[in-house]
Amino acid sequence: MQAELREQIEFALDAIRPYLEADGGNVRIVELTDDKVLKIEMTGSCSSCPMSSMTLKAGVEEAIKRAIPEIVRVEAVNLTVA
Numbered sequence: 001m002q003a004e005l006r007e008q009i010e011f012a013l014d015a016i017r018p019y020l021e022a023d024g025g026n027v028r029i030v031e032l033t034d035d036k037v038l039k040i041e042m043t044g045s046c047s048s049c050p051m052s053s054m055t056l057k058a059g060v061e062e063a064i065k066r067a068i069p070e071i072v073r074v075e076a077v078n079l080t081v082a
Contacts, residue, residue, distance in 0.1 A: 012067035016059050030077050038074045
């Protein structure tokens with residue numbers, strides 16, 4: 001992953017991290033595929049929370065796509081429900 005693009009992604013994630021951390025969770029970048037799908041890992045309480053799929057779509061994916069429109073989708077590698 002290009003350093004500049006990773007920096008943009010981290011910056012976008014930093015905007016929502018305080019909300020995740022307030023509930024004992026966080027998010028970690030796993031990879032960005034060639035077809036611009038960002039794979040992340042929900043960590044802490046986010047990895048087992050029943051609302052994680054909603055947090056992923058309405059929070060994480062929204063923030064990423066708003067900041068970096070070329071990313072087409074965000075997927076969590078460790079959620080069974082997405």
